[in-house]
Amino acid sequence: MADYLINVFLDDAKMKIIEGAGLAGQVKDIGGKKAIQVPVNEKEQKKLAKGFPDLQFDASNACVLPPEAENKLVDIIGQMKVLDVMKVAIMKLYSPLAGKPIRSAQR
Numbered sequence: 353m354a355d356y357l358i359n360v361f362l363d364d365a366k367m368k369i370i371e372g373a374g375l376a377g378q379v380k381d382i383g384g385k386k387a388i389q390v391p392v393n394e395k396e397q398k399k400l401a402k403g404f405p406d407l408q409f410d411a412s413n414a415c416v417l418p419p420e421a422e423n424k425l426v427d428i429i430g431q432m433k434v435l436d437v438m439k440v441a442i443m444k445l446y447s448p449l450a451g452k453p454i455r456s457a458q459r
Contacts, residue, residue: 354391357414360422362386369430378435388435389414390425396438403446421445
């Protein structure tokens with residue numbers, strides 16, 4: 353069992369991607385909405401929290417990514433055809449240098 357989960361609520365377009373990946377059996381009902389849950393380990397959760405400071409985890413240790421990040425995640429799931437994609441996705445979602453000025457070596 354994963355330490356954390358990312359809930360991805362599915363609209364028609366996302367559902368087609370999930371079905372195309374052969375993952376329709378992984379769709380769950382969460383609060384009356386269709387969703388998939390992507391497992392996240394503790395290290396990945398810490399990177400997500402740094403990359404998305406407003407990210408909130410609920411009592412069941414689940415969260416919802418911002419729309420742009422969620423769309424990237426769904427695309428990765430569609431390409432890899434598995435839900436356990438965070439090792440790959442974290443590289444595309446988490447940018448540790450975002451917003452930091454470029455430093456040059458000065459002597």
